[in-house]
Amino acid sequence: MNLDYLLKFFVPKDTAFFPLFEHDVKVLVKAAELFKTLMDTQSIEQREPIIKQIKAMELEGDEITHEIFGQLNKSFITPFDREDIHELASSLDDVLDHMNGASQRIRLYKPKVLLPVLKEFSELIYQAAKEIEFSVNGLRNAGKNREKIIQSCIVLNTIENKGDDLYQMGISKLFDEEKDTIELIKTKEIIATLEKAVDKAEDVSDVIKTILIKMA
Amino acid sequence: MNLDYLLKFFVPKDTAFFPLFEHDVKVLVKAAELFKTLMDTQSIEQREPIIKQIKAMELEGDEITHEIFGQLNKSFITPFDREDIHELASSLDDVLDHMNGASQRIRLYKPKVLLPVLKEFSELIYQAAKEIEFSVNGLRNAGKNREKIIQSCIVLNTIENKGDDLYQMGISKLFDEEKDTIELIKTKEIIATLEKAVDKAEDVSDVIKTILIKMA
Amino acid sequence: MNLDYLLKFFVPKDTAFFPLFEHDVKVLVKAAELFKTLMDTQSIEQREPIIKQIKAMELEGDEITHEIFGQLNKSFITPFDREDIHELASSLDDVLDHMNGASQRIRLYKPKVLLPVLKEFSELIYQAAKEIEFSVNGLRNAGKNREKIIQSCIVLNTIENKGDDLYQMGISKLFDEEKDTIELIKTKEIIATLEKAVDKAEDVSDVIKTILIKMA
Numbered sequence: 001m002n003l004d005y006l007l008k009f010f011v012p013k014d015t016a017f018f019p020l021f022e023h024d025v026k027v028l029v030k031a032a033e034l035f036k037t038l039m040d041t042q043s044i045e046q047r048e049p050i051i052k053q054i055k056a057m058e059l060e061g062d063e064i065t066h067e068i069f070g071q072l073n074k075s076f077i078t079p080f081d082r083e084d085i086h087e088l089a090s091s092l093d094d095v096l097d098h099m100n101g102a103s104q105r106i107r108l109y110k111p112k113v114l115l116p117v118l119k120e121f122s123e124l125i126y127q128a129a130k131e132i133e134f135s136v137n138g139l140r141n142a143g144k145n146r147e148k149i150i151q152s153c154i155v156l157n158t159i160e161n162k163g164d165d166l167y168q169m170g171i172s173k174l175f176d177e178e179k180d181t182i183e184l185i186k187t188k189e190i191i192a193t194l195e196k197a198v199d200k201a202e203d204v205s206d207v208i209k210t211i212l213i214k215m216a
Numbered sequence: 217m218n219l220d221y222l223l224k225f226f227v228p229k230d231t232a233f234f235p236l237f238e239h240d241v242k243v244l245v246k247a248a249e250l251f252k253t254l255m256d257t258q259s260i261e262q263r264e265p266i267i268k269q270i271k272a273m274e275l276e277g278d279e280i281t282h283e284i285f286g287q288l289n290k291s292f293i294t295p296f297d298r299e300d301i302h303e304l305a306s307s308l309d310d311v312l313d314h315m316n317g318a319s320q321r322i323r324l325y326k327p328k329v330l331l332p333v334l335k336e337f338s339e340l341i342y343q344a345a346k347e348i349e350f351s352v353n354g355l356r357n358a359g360k361n362r363e364k365i366i367q368s369c370i371v372l373n374t375i376e377n378k379g380d381d382l383y384q385m386g387i388s389k390l391f392d393e394e395k396d397t398i399e400l401i402k403t404k405e406i407i408a409t410l411e412k413a414v415d416k417a418e419d420v421s422d423v424i425k426t427i428l429i430k431m432a
Numbered sequence: 433m434n435l436d437y438l439l440k441f442f443v444p445k446d447t448a449f450f451p452l453f454e455h456d457v458k459v460l461v462k463a464a465e466l467f468k469t470l471m472d473t474q475s476i477e478q479r480e481p482i483i484k485q486i487k488a489m490e491l492e493g494d495e496i497t498h499e500i501f502g503q504l505n506k507s508f509i510t511p512f513d514r515e516d517i518h519e520l521a522s523s524l525d526d527v528l529d530h531m532n533g534a535s536q537r538i539r540l541y542k543p544k545v546l547l548p549v550l551k552e553f554s555e556l557i558y559q560a561a562k563e564i565e566f567s568v569n570g571l572r573n574a575g576k577n578r579e580k581i582i583q584s585c586i587v588l589n590t591i592e593n594k595g596d597d598l599y600q601m602g603i604s605k606l607f608d609e610e611k612d613t614i615e616l617i618k619t620k621e622i623i624a625t626l627e628k629a630v631d632k633a634e635d636v637s638d639v640i641k642t643i644l645i646k647m648a
Contacts, residue, residue: 066586069641073582073648082645090638101596108604150289154282164317171405172324181397181613185620188401189603206306209285213298216289366505370498380533387621388540397613404617422522425501429514432505 016071017078017085018140024064024092025133031057031099032122032129038103039119044110051103058100065089079139080211088136088211091204095132098197099125102190109186117170118187121194124166128159128201135208142215149212156205163198167191232287233294233301234356240280240308241349247273247315248338248345254319255335260326267319274316281305295355296427304352304427307420311348314413315341318406325402333386334403337410340382344375344417351424358431365428372421379414383407448503449510449517450572456496456524457565463489463531464554464561470535471551476542483535490532497521512571512643520568520643523636527564530629531557534622541618549602550619553626556598560591560633567640574647581644588637595630599623 031054038050068089072082079085106114135152138145170191178184247270254266284305288298295301322330351368354361386407394400463486470482500521504514511517538546567584570577602623610616 069645072645075648082648083642086638086642086645097596101600104596104600108600109607164313164320168317168320168324175325175398175402181401182607182616184398185401185613185617186607206302210299210302213285213288213302216291216298380529380536384533384536384540391541391614391618397617400614401617422518426515426518429501429504429518432507432514 015079015140016075017068020064020068020071021088021092021136021139024061024068024089025129025136027057027061027064028092028096029126029129029133031061031096032126035099035103036119036122036126038106039114039122041114047106051107054100054103058096061093061096065093081214084207084211084214087207088204091200091207092132092136094200095129095197095204098193098200102193102197105186105190105193109190111186111190112180112183115170115174115187117166117173117191118194120166120170121163121191121198124159124163125194125197125201128156128198131155131159132201132204135205139208139211142212146212146215149208153205153209156202160198160202163195167195231295231356232291233284236280236284236287237304237308237352237355240277240284240305241345241352243273243277243280244308244312245342245345245349247277247312248342251315251319252335252338252342254322255330255338257330263322267323270316270319274312277309277312281309297430300423300427300430303423304420307416307423308348308352310416311345311413311420314409314416318409318413321402321406321409325406327402327406328396328399331386331390331403333382333389333407334410336382336386337379337407337414340375340379341410341413341417344372344414347372347375348417348420351421355424355427358428362428362431365424369421369425372418376414376418379411383411447511447572448507449500452496452500452503453520453524453568453571456493456500456521457561457568459489459493459496460524460528461558461561461565463493463528464558467531467535468551468554468558470538471546471554473546479538483539486532486535490528493525493528497525513646516639516643516646519639520636523632523639524564524568526632527561527629527636530625530632534625534629537618537622537625541622543618543622544612544615547602547606547619549598549605549623550626552598552602553595553623553630556591556595557626557629557633560588560630563587563591564633564636567637571640571643574644578644578647581640585637585641588634592630592634595627599627 034050034054034057038047038054041047041050068085072078072085131152135149135156138149138152142149171188174184174187174191178187250266250270250273254263254270257263257266284301288294288301347368351365351372354365354368358365387404390400390403390407394403466482466486466489470479470486473479473482500517504510504517563584567581567588570581570584574581603620606616606619606623610619
């Protein structure tokens, strides 16, 4: 409705953002895959190289975020609002950060066992990463993909609710079964970090919804 | 100052959002009332039905949030910025989520006693819910109610400060008095969830302030 | 690109915000200095007056935040988007809040020792406060200072990463060395509050980046 809006019909939009975001979600899915693999390890020795790879993904993600920001500073007309591009990049970064945060905590706190709830969380996060990948890739053709992206955002909302339930059930089980308080505190924090990763995945869907709403 | 702004004088605004938000804050206040009642229960048996009702409120809130989002996708001219409508709905949802989160934790962790600090928090949250109800209902006639809404936002800010103090005092008392570490951890997390609910109530006031600021 | 943008060339901008923000970051740096001093105290008696001064800084910050909001309601043309001014004020407030939160926890929980990791955090937060001061002061002449402000935002991002590492290392050391579980929980929460203060400092840099992006 404003001049910006009219201009967008006539001036070619900068499409350089799409490959950057597509790369970013690829890194995210890769990290989520690695995290799932981490849950199947049986020893600290097996864990070390996987945790390093997750860290490498986080650094790769950081670089993409900086590139997106640099691109924003050069672009005249962007495919969607500048602040939303920025928000999308930051929120993707947050998901990766928390995944890496959980794996670093596993490395440093050395919990005696990786409880089944952690494996369940890794699967939930992987699902979230795949939905994020789908929605973000869909943005290149947001008009056509609108309904599918909205569906995907609803799924991300459902995943977040599942994350809350999984957290509460997991911690409650921990209170019942873990008699070593220090081990309890360690695992509780790892679970909390994973729950936050799922929360952050929902924040991504909120940004995507904002982008779609502005296009409506 | 932009075309949007001028158009808003001539094109009828979509008023469908107001009843949705008014419904949403009603659900929020109801949940806060239920949570206060929960604090007066003496046994797990008494708690169960109230916790279920709080959960039902959360689900009702979720549906309203989805309706608001659906409405956003259909509306041409909105009474305030689309992203602020979206933010307002999400932030209301967050308050409800944390209230439900606290009551679910009470259900699952089964703390031996519900400490007085929890009751104090339930009263603070109820006050916050009433202020939110007042401000959100005031938005239908934001020009006339401006000063009163701003006052209400200041009260929400004060409530958040009180929440911080209550949290710190409550936890500090817990450290002094609770000798069972597991019970301490359980109650600490329930208190933390309530403190977050109060935080999220202040986030609602931030969105409302943003809406007013844009109208200035 | 919209009318707002054009108007900004011809209508004098309200510069009243700059002194307010400059005052705000001064208070922030002062609080960070006090927090560093707090880490060098040897007894509870020495701590008390410093903690009171930090609290006084927080109250001073709150007042500036309210003044900024009041100014927003009076100003016709603002030097950058109204919502970004609001966000910047809130995010500065959040950093101060968490610094005060950490010092209040030290007062109330009375941990037996202030571990070296707390001192390290206080130095990181001081660095963050200085970078924030530099960037915010730079906004008065954002065009000229653009590159330097961006550099400063990148430093704030690095500081946040360091905060994550410091947190994880600190907690991991705590698990290894602190045998008193209650003391462990107390110090863990103080460290977590400091880590959040650093997180919030990065949020400030995100708002500043948004402001720069919109000017691009």
